[in-house]
Amino acid sequence: MVDTGRIADLLKARKPGFSLPQEFYVDDEMFAADMQAVFATDWLFACNVAEIKRPGDYITLEVGGDSIIVLRNRDGEVKAFFNTCRHRGSRICLNESGRVNRLVCPYHQWVYELDGKLINARQMPDGFDKSGYSLKPAAVEVICGMVYISLSDNPPSLDRYRAAVTPYIAPHQPDRTKVAFTSTIIEEANWKLVIENNRECYHCAGNHPELLVTLVEFALPDDSAATNVFKGLMDRSVARWDSYGLPHQPADGGIEFRCIRLPFNDGTVSFTMDGSPASNKLLGDFTEPDLGSVRMFRVPNNWNHFLADHIIHFRVLPLSANRTEVRTTWLVHEDAVEGVDYDVERLTEVWIATNDQDRILAENNHKGIRSKAYRPGPFAPSEFMLANFSEWYAGKLDDFVRPPSQRLVAAE
Ligand code: 3BY
Ligand code: FES
Ligand code: FE
Numbered sequence: 001m002v003d004t005g006r007i008a009d010l011l012k013a014r015k016p017g018f019s020l021p022q023e024f025y026v027d028d029e030m031f032a033a034d035m036q037a038v039f040a041t042d043w044l045f046a047c048n049v050a051e052i053k054r055p056g057d058y059i060t061l062e063v064g065g066d067s068i069i070v071l072r073n074r075d076g077e078v079k080a081f082f083n084t085c086r087h088r089g090s091r092i093c094l095n096e097s098g099r100v101n102r103l104v105c106p107y108h109q110w111v112y113e114l115d116g117k118l119i120n121a122r123q124m125p126d127g128f129d130k131s132g133y134s135l136k137p138a139a140v141e142v143i144c145g146m147v148y149i150s151l152s153d154n155p156p157s158l159d160r161y162r163a164a165v166t167p168y169i170a171p172h173q174p175d176r177t178k179v180a181f182t183s184t185i186i187e188e189a190n191w192k193l194v195i196e197n198n199r200e201c202y203h204c205a206g207n208h209p210e211l212l213v214t215l216v217e218f219a220l221p222d223d224s225a226a227t228n229v230f231k232g233l234m235d236r237s238v239a240r241w242d243s244y245g246l247p248h249q250p251a252d253g254g255i256e257f258r259c260i261r262l263p264f265n266d267g268t269v270s271f272t273m274d275g276s277p278a279s280n281k282l283l284g285d286f287t288e289p290d291l292g293s294v295r296m297f298r299v300p301n302n303w304n305h306f307l308a309d310h311i312i313h314f315r316v317l318p319l320s321a322n323r324t325e326v327r328t329t330w331l332v333h334e335d336a337v338e339g340v341d342y343d344v345e346r347l348t349e350v351w352i353a354t355n356d357q358d359r360i361l362a363e364n365n366h367k368g369i370r371s372k373a374y375r376p377g378p379f380a381p382s383e384f385m386l387a388n389f390s391e392w393y394a395g396k397l398d399d400f401v402r403p404p405s406q407r408l409v410a411a412e
Pocket of ligand 3: 198203204208354358
């Protein structure tokens, strides 16, 4: 049981503009609250449609105690179901991904159609009404190839998000991609530290030599810390993007999401060790390999890069207060040929190195926060996305612990 009164007191102790009080990162009760207040109510990034291209292709993801099956049905639609059999509750799909003709429970072999309907329940008596035992569906939305699921029976609208990000992402034609590689790592750190680490590049100069060959450290076109070199690069890039009709200004995502096109360092075009293209087969109808990248971040569990030659999705799923799964998916043009147009190692080595560096940073962050010496510390101006995340998170917990009339944190 979560003690909502204690959480309300901790929320009162939170200082906006500072990292969170210790309990939010390390405490098992807070973790339980996060799973209920955030992960059971909001939309979660699950996968890209390219991961489930054919009818019967599925992936599963663990969200707290729930497992969700995301699959492509016979009509080509993306559907999601709770991975819990309607007989006596066994998990049905036991793998992280695969392809099935029908969903067959491994326990007593109840068989479900790809639309969730129970179609065979052997040895059940005559008159057993299968229609009352369909799999419980989970809400699912597809936005520019990104599959979002929600455990909630009444999830919030994604309309504003969909409308805002589509003009940035659609030109990359994510529907015409294929998976080149996926990596899953476990970080011994609270999920919020994984997200916070991702939301700033204050740490980049000291930690990401491979990434900084190409990635610019500045997150805003008019960053106050930006150098003249960056400003010149930005001006030239903006002129080219405008000539291609590609949107680049920061989208108005408030504290929920952020979407912006930013250039790569001069002379570099993609996340490779030398900045040259990672795939010769460009996405969509692009003919120009240097389009910078659309950086798109969304709470609670996702960030992405959309380049001219590939797309990278990052998915975060909390496992416990001090363990978090980070799954990275690299997508290339669906007609790109491995070994001819792209090489998996060249495509993935920058972010595999970067993810591992970020893992160590988050793990050390978590360890340091466990000390009695930890006190919430102030965000730098370049950590503005952490301030946004903190406001958003506090708002979610506030919704959870108190009636709306008594909310501490103003709605956006
Ligand atoms: O680009 C990213 O994925 C984020 C933004 C800055 C730090 N991190 C590398
Ligand atoms: Fe699934 Fe028995 S629990 S068939
Ligand atoms: Fe990093």
